Amino acid sequence: MKVLVVGSGGREHALAWKIAKSEIVDEVFCTPGNPGMDAIGPCFDVEPTDLHKMQELVLQLSPDLIVIGPEAPLAAGLSDALRARGFDVFGPSEKAAQLESSKGFSKDMMKQFEIPTAAYGRFTDLTEALDFLETMEAPYVIKADGLAAGKGVVICDTLEEAENEVEAMMTGKFGDASTEIVIEEFMDGEEASIFVLTDGDGAIYLPPAQDHKRVGDGDTGLNTGGMGSYAPAPVVTPRIMELVQTLIVEPLLSGMAEQGMPYQGVLYVGIMVTASGPKVVEFNARFGDPECQVLMAGLPGDIVPALLICATGGLVHGHREVAEMMGINAFQPAACVVMATEGYPESYAKGSIIAGVEAADAIENVTVFHAGTDKDGDGKLIAVGGRVLGVTATGPDLRAAVDRAYRGVEAINWPQGFNRTDIGWRALK
Numbered sequence: 442m443k444v445l446v447v448g449s450g451g452r453e454h455a456l457a458w459k460i461a462k463s464e465i466v467d468e469v470f471c472t473p474g475n476p477g478m479d480a481i482g483p484c485f486d487v488e489p490t491d492l493h494k495m496q497e498l499v500l501q502l503s504p505d506l507i508v509i510g511p512e513a514p515l516a517a518g519l520s521d522a523l524r525a526r527g528f529d530v531f532g533p534s535e536k537a538a539q540l541e542s543s544k545g546f547s548k549d550m551m552k553q554f555e556i557p558t559a560a561y562g563r564f565t566d567l568t569e570a571l572d573f574l575e576t577m578e579a580p581y582v583i584k585a586d587g588l589a590a591g592k593g594v595v596i597c598d599t600l601e602e603a604e605n606e607v608e609a610m611m612t613g614k615f616g617d618a619s620t621e622i623v624i625e626e627f628m629d630g631e632e633a634s635i636f637v638l639t640d641g642d643g644a645i646y647l648p649p650a651q652d653h654k655r656v657g658d659g660d661t662g663l664n665t666g667g668m669g670s671y672a673p674a675p676v677v678t679p680r681i682m683e684l685v686q687t688l689i690v691e692p693l694l695s696g697m698a699e700q701g702m703p704y705q706g707v708l709y710v711g712i713m714v715t716a717s718g719p720k721v722v723e724f725n726a727r728f729g730d731p732e733c734q735v736l737m738a739g740l741p742g743d744i745v746p747a748l749l750i751c752a753t754g755g756l757v758h759g760h761r762e763v764a765e766m767m768g769i770n771a772f773q774p775a776a777c778v779v780m781a782t783e784g785y786p787e788s789y790a791k792g793s794i795i796a797g798v799e800a801a802d803a804i805e806n807v808t809v810f811h812a813g814t815d816k817d818g819d820g821k822l823i824a825v826g827g828r829v830l831g832v833t834a835t836g837p838d839l840r841a842a843v844d845r846a847y848r849g850v851e852a853i854n855w856p857q858g859f860n861r862t863d864i865g866w867r868a869l870k
Contacts, residue, residue, distance in 0.1 A: 442466055442505035442506065442740070442745075443468045443469075443502065443503070443504045443505050443506075444466055444468070444469050444504055444505065444506045444508060444604075444745070445462040445469075445470045445471070445499065445504040445507045445508070446472075446474075446478070446508050446544060447471075447472055447509045447511070447514060447519070447628040447707065448471075448509070448511045449471075449475050449478070450475070450510065450813075451730055451734055451779075451810040451811065451812035452477050452510050452728050452731075452733040453478065453510035454475060454477045454811050454812070455479050455734040455736075455738070455810050455831075456508055456510060456728070456737060457474075458810070459470050459737040459740070460508070460745055460748075461481050461650075462743070463743045463745040465746070466745055469481050469482035470482055470484075470485065470488065470504060471484045471828050472486070472495075472498060473485065473488065475687060475815070476814050476816055476822060477809070477810060477811030478811065485498055485502075487511065490513050492685060494518060494564065495514070496522055498744065499526065503546060504528070505529065506530075506531065506745070506748060506749055506752060507531065507532075508530050508532070509530065509531065509532035510727060510728065511727060511832055512538070512541050512588055512725065512726055513588060513728050515532050515542075515706075515727065516538050516541070516542035516588060518534075519841065520532040520535070520538075520618035520706075521534050521535050521707050524710070524834040525596075526859060528762050529749065529753055531705075531706055531707075531748045531752045532727070533704050533814040534702060534705070536701075537697060537702045537703065537726070537735065540632075540704075540708075540724040540726055541724060541725045542726070543586055544586045544593075544623040545563035545586050545621060547676045547723065547724050548563065550693065550747060551721055552716060554692040555689055555720055556576065556688065556692055556693060557689070557718065557721065558721040558722075559625040559626045559722075560718050561624065561625040562621055562623070562624050562703060563586065563622070563623045564622055566585070567608060567612075567616065568609050570607050570611065570624060571604055571607060573624055574600060574624060577624065577626060579598055579599060579600065580596050580627040581596070581597045581602075581624065581627065582594065582596055582625040582626070583595045583596075583606045583607055583610060583623075583624055584593075584622060584624075584625065585610055585614075585615045585618045585619035585818075586618065586621035587613040587617060587619070587621070588618055589616030590666065590843075591809065592665075592747075593662070593741050594723075595610075596627065604867045608716075610622050619784075621738065624671065625737055628715055628720055628722070629716075630716070630720075631676045631713070631714045632651065632712065632722060633647055633674045633677045633714060634650045634651060634678050634710055634712075634732050635647075635677065635682070635709075636650070636651065636710075636729070636736065636752050637707065637710065638707055638747050638748075639694060639704060639756065640705050640750060640752070640754075640757075641698055641703030642694070642703070642754070642756060643757035643758075643759075643760050644690060644691075644756070645747060645756070645760060645763065645769070646686065647686075647736055647740075647834055648672050648673040648736070648772045649673055649674045649676075649682065650673070651668055651670065651674035651732075652669065652670040652729060653670060653861060653863075653864060654666075654731050656668060656781075656785070656786060657861065658861050658862055658863045664826070665785065665786045666786075666827070666828055667730060667731045668779045668781065668828075668860070668861045669777055669778045669779050669860070669861055669864035670731040670735050670776070670777045670840070671732060671774070671775065671776040671777070671839060671843070671864060671868060672732070672735045672736060673772065673774065674867075675868050676714050676867070676868075677712075681718070681719050682715065685712060689712070689721060693724075694708075705751055705752065706727070706751060708724065708725075708726070709725035709727060710724060710728070711723045717809065719721070723830060727776075730831075731777045731833075732830075733836035734775075734777040734831045734833045735775035735776060735834055736775075738775045738777075738808060739772045739774065739775035739835055740769065740833070741768035741771045741772070742765075742768030742771075743764050744767050746759075746762075746766050747766065765836050773775065773836070774835065774836055774838055774840065774841070774842045775832055775833060775835045775836075776833070776836075776844050776858050776864055777831045777832065777834075777846065778831070778832045778833075779828050779830070780829055780830040780858045780859070780860045781828045781859060781860065782813070782827055782829055782857060782858060782859075783857050783858065784826050785827035785828065788852040790857070791823075791826075792817070792823050792825070793824045793856075793858075794821050794822070794855075795814070795824055795830070795858070796853070796854040796855070797852050797853040798830070798853060800852040800853075801832060801848075804834075804845065804849050804852065806830065806834050806835045806845055807833070807848065808834070808860075809830055809831070809832050809853075810833055811828070811829075812824050812826060812831060813827060813829040814829055814830070824855070824857065824858065829855075830858075832846050832853070833846060833849075834846040834848075834849060839868055839869060840869060842865075846864065847862075
């Protein structure tokens with residue numbers, strides 16, 4: 442079969458890499474792709490949110506399965522447009538993807554389905570938002586309602602900081618994404634990521650993961666799109682996973698279906714493990730990045746049957762079979778270290794040359810996933826983004842996986858790059 446992977450980041454490179462290993466896959470296409478994905482199969486330079494050109498490309502390629510990686514094309518309705526053309530698509534509808542594309546919609550769904558989460562208010566009026574802040578206690582959690590490339594959540598320690606942030610967001614800090622905002626109570630605990638493959642009815646739970654959002658060691662500094670990840674995350678005990686299933690995922694899936702927007706694809710449940718149990722921080726409509734990298738590396742089996750059955754239906758009856766095909770019970774501990782351009786997540790230069798990726802890839806159980814990379818006129822690998830590489834490794838235990846990942850980092854020669862040195866510290870401490 443032929444599979445088209447939509448996207449160009451480390452998450453999509455990991456998906457394409459894993460899909461290409463399937464015995465039932467003959468060819469993998471990518472759009473727009475990156476240099477790492479280009480080594481797997483042909484890449485086509487089409488913008489995923491351009492629905493017209495995407496439909497033209499899909500009609501030309503005629504893939505048997507389309508896997509949509511990033512959130513922006515989902516929010517734009519790409520899955521709906523391609524399904525209407527008769528194609529099997531792994532990814533939720535535009536309506537269902539509102540769980541990520543609108544923080545307010547997502548919080549309202551949680552309230553309606555009685556899913557544990559933080560108390561909140563949603564606002565389009567600045568005065569009302571500032572008045573609501575007065576009723577809250579520090580720290581304050583301020584969220585842009587729409588998509589803001591993983592940077593739309595700010596935690597403020599003082600009321601003055603929160604007031605300034607609310608005003609900045611509502612006057613254009615994130616453009617249209619923050620014309621509406623959500624203000625939440627702060628939840629104390631440890632965050633983790635749960636990924637659920639679903640056709641809207643049945644569900645398969647992947648091993649829990651944890652990412653590192655802060656730019657600096659010890660979880661210090663500014664928030665980023667993610668500086669590294671590992672799985673499994675020990676903070677998510679079997680009891681916590683059971684509660685996530687019964688209190689969060691099952692009510693959400695049944696409620697979405699009842700409202701005429703069944704959720705198909707991967708559901709990303711960001712949870713806070715609190716003293717009173719797991720509470721939802723956010724829902725996302727796609728795999729996390731860099732969590733996807735460790736999940737794809739750690740799963741020993743074939744994910745394609747699971748992706749396909751989620752796209753076409755019947756997971757309830759095929760649940761056990763596809764879970765066994767993926768090898769969830771034989772998951773290998775995995776870690777990913779993100780290498781980013783100096784200056785990220787603020788301003789950074791583009792065009793620096795990266796060497797040694799092949800040497801890192803040659804290390805046993807190490808795979809380098811490309812994100813913000815390109816080739817210059819001489820064919821040399823260059824950095825064109827903030828988060829650029831995801832050096833990922835597996836091992837018999839998490840310590841071995843982390844050590845291997847850092848061996849891969851050491852093999853890469855990129856003076857303009859930097860990385861955290863403590864990935865996995867919560868689990869390893």
